[in-house]
Amino acid sequence: xxxxxxxxxxxxxxxxxxxxxxxxxxxxxxxVAPGEAAAPAYVRDLAPADFRDYLLSRTDAFVLDVRQAxxxxxxxxxxxxxxxxxxxxxxxxxxxxxxxxSHPIAVYDRIGVRSTTAAQLLTQRGWREVVTxxxxxxxxxxxxx
Numbered sequence: 001x002x003x004x005x006x007x008x009x010x011x012x013x014x015x016x017x018x019x020x021x022x023x024x025x026x027x028x029x030x031x032v033a034p035g036e037a038a039a040p041a042y043v044r045d046l047a048p049a050d051f052r053d054y055l056l057s058r059t060d061a062f063v064l065d066v067r068q069a070x071x072x073x074x075x076x077x078x079x080x081x082x083x084x085x086x087x088x089x090x091x092x093x094x095x096x097x098x099x100x101x102s103h104p105i106a107v108y109d110r111i112g113v114r115s116t117t118a119a120q121l122l123t124q125r126g127w128r129e130v131v132t133x134x135x136x137x138x139x140x141x142x143x144x145x
Contacts, residue, residue: 020067041123043116044131048143051133054106055079061104062097065138066090066118071110076137079108086112097127104129112136 046054055061065078066087072078085093087109097105105127109115117130122130133140 008055033079041126041128041130043119043123045112045116045134046131047134048145051106051108051131051140052145054131058104058106061106061131062119064097064105065137066107066109066114076110076141082108084125087118090118097122101126102128104131106131108127108133108137108140110136111138 052081053062063079065072065082065084067084068086069084072084077100078084085095085096104121105122107115107119107122107130109118112133112135115136119130135142
């Protein structure tokens with residue numbers, strides 16, 4: 001009985017270890033030109049001042065506001081040059097984003113929750129340079145930016 005339990009545990013651990021080795025799902029793969037290595041895709045959460053510096057240095061960044069339409073001109077306003085696509089509509093409106101998956105995208109919302117989810121969706125769909133503001137636009141404004 002004890003050896004059967006031991007074998008079961010080893011098999012279960014082996015299966016769990018191999019589960020993380022599967023290739024990404026088809027919708028998460030990144031198209032790469034022949035001979036080009038795909039850059040790893042991950043979200044960078046930047047402090048408000050670093051986010052501002054990022055936008056100043058990456059003037060080509062696509063700035064994405066994922067708040068609701070009613071928040072666009074609320075007490076926090078919006079960032080110059082931003083495009084409003086509410087987080088719940090993002091998946092169905094990906095065609096409105098730069099289709100070059102290496103194009104930088106800077107995502108923000110009010111407090112940093114919806115933007116984190118949206119940014120993760122973008123990296124899952126292949127965009128490789130995605131940043132957010134830690135604490136969202138509220139933190140950005142509190143920092144005097």
